[in-house]
Amino acid sequence: MNFAATVIGDVSERLTRPETKRMDPSAQYALASAREAWADAGSPEVDPERLGSVVSSGIGGIITTLDGWDTLRERGARRMLPTTVPMLMPNSPTAYISLDFNAQAGAHALVSACASGAEAIGYGVDMIRLGRADVVIAGGTEAVIHPMPLASFAASRTISLRNDDPAGASRPYDVDRDGFVIGEGAAVVILESAEHAAARGARVYAKIAGVGISADAYHITSPEPEGRGQIRAMRFAMEDAGISPRDVVHVNAHATSTKVGDMVEARAIRNLFASEADHIALSATKSMTGHLLGGAGALETLFTVKAVAERKAPPTINVDNPDPELDVPLVRDAPADLPAGDIAAVNNSFGFGGHNVALVVTNA
Amino acid sequence: MAYTEEEVLAGLAEIVAEESGQPASAVVPSASFTDDLDIDSLSMMTIITHAEDKFDVRIPDEDVKNLSTVGDAVSYIAKAQA
Structure with a gap:
């Protein structure tokens, strides 16, 4: 594998040791992002029953799935960790966010491949419009940098094969583009009803x-x-x-x-x-x-x-x-x-x- | 080669600390997994899986429910490996 860029710092530095052991990387990114977004929003006071979480991934905890399969094949069923299923399930990131923020209005993970993160934000907006929440933690996450998913994307001829120039490989609208470059990470926003935001004097970006x-x-x-x-x-x-x-x-x-x-x-x-x-x-x-x-x-x-x-x-x-x-x-x-x-x-x-x-x- | 009870305690403390986020120094023989170390059943099964691997023992599920303190687990493991 060739990397166009690596991010300085490790998400595990922003989480506790037990958190990193219990969460797939996709959930780790999501939780770290949610905490950042929450702090940036001024850590709003919200009734827990009026706080929702909608954080999606496209693929789910595939690194956990593949590691679990390796463990099973190489070391046998007795070495499987009981945390495997709660780590690999695609609702794991939103569930951990719901737990961490005591968000009780609903925890959702809408799955629509590469549209998942946008659909999650759209659904969060709907929750507020339908009167089911005042504040929603919404976003998307993914962690799939592992040979198996990369080989699968390569087989579908959708990823770039410009391996001699990783930094120049992602070139949308350039005439010589030849596919996408996989990234990893999460982005989370804090959605809030206009009334709730106004009542607490929140800074509103858009x-x-x-x-x-x-x-x-x-x-x-x-x-x-x-x-x-x-x-x-x-x-x-x-x-x-x-x-x-x-x-x-x-x-x-x-x-x-x-x-x-x-x-x-x-x-x-x-x-x-x-x-x-x-x-x-x-x-x-x-x-x-x-x-x-x-x-x-x-x-x-x-x-x-x-x-x-x-x-x-x-x-x-x-x-x-x-x-x-x-x-x-x-x-x-x-x-x-x-x-x-x-x-x-x-x-x-x-x-x-x-x-x-x-x-x-x-x-x- | 069998581990001594001291070695089992030290090894188990490391596993429990990793899983619970508590300092290894809190993992003393008298500590209760649930009341003192805040270990839920999912975490307990994770600790058992790691302990079986580390000490090369088998701890059947029906015995796990009798391990309420760290000391219980240490003596069980020390005996089981003999």
């Missing part, structure tokens, strides 16, 4: 104003070539937010750096926004982070929130030669300023299985 979800019902891994499902998700999210295409100034693309997927999405944006796509600052942040799979939708929603809050669209690196078919303005090597006044941005997240999630973010 609003999740619209949630749009659709399914392609077309193919288990390939996106529908015309991007019809993606268009519906974006349109639903804009309708839900009560905005029109001209309000959208920035899109954080799902763009994983695959030959086919990147352009299906770019064409879907052009088809939906028509001439209004001319003033969209399109960013493909997986060029910098790699693809966190179930964590990606949450990480990119977080980037979209920060882009709206700071009025800066993040760059897309590694684009030496933009795909000639791309006709939406791409933010390349430096951040792009976003306009003053009321603005909206869209985060797109799509997943194997034909899952499409679009979230509209508007300024606070």
Whole structure:
């Protein structure tokens, strides 16, 4: 395996020893992220029955699963740890967060492959709108850097084989892109009803104003070539937010750096926004982070929130030669300023299985 | 080679400390797994699995329920390996 970048520091340094022993890495990332987000939100006082947790992964605790299988084969059934199942189950991250924060309004883990993190945030918004929670800890996580999942992705011809240049391998919208680069980690946001946030004088970065979800019902891994499902998700999210295409100034693309997927999405944006796509600052942040799979939708929603809050669209690196078919303005090597006044941005997240999630973010 | 009771206590203390987050010095013979060390049944089975591995003994489930203190476990393991 080649690594494009390694993060300095180890998540285990931010957790206790018993926590790291009882949690799959995907749950460790999620819990560490949730604690950071919670502190950043000012550790709000919430009735535990009004606090929810929605944190997803795309794949679940696969490192635990594979380690458990190795233990069974090499050392026998008596050496299996009783913590194996609670570590590998895909609801483990959200369950540990619910335990840690005493979140009793519901603990959920929506699984939709690489759309999971965005769908989790969308579901958290729904919980608040339905009156089931005032505050929701929401996000996505993934830990799959292990030879088995890597070989499986390689077999499906979806990951980059640019092994001689790891840092340049994730290059969405570049003409020489050849697949995605797997990343690991988690992103968690604190969602709060407007009333609850106002009552405690919370600092609000931005609003999740619209949630749009659709399914392609077309193919288990390939996106529908015309991007019809993606268009519906974006349109639903804009309708839900009560905005029109001209309000959208920035899109954080799902763009994983695959030959086919990147352009299906770019064409879907052009088809939906028509001439209004001319003033969209399109960013493909997986060029910098790699693809966190179930964590990606949450990480990119977080980037979209920060882009709206700071009025800066993040760059897309590694684009030496933009795909000639791309006709939406791409933010390349430096951040792009976003306009003053009321603005909206869209985060797109799509997943194997034909899952499409679009979230509209508007300024606070 | 059999472990002495002191060696079993030291080894078990290490396992229990890792699992519980309590300092190894709190893992004394008189300490109760549930009342003093806050070990639940899932953690207890994890400790038993590690102890069986470390001391090369077999601790059947029906015997685990009789091990209420660290001292109980130490004497059980010391005897079982003989």
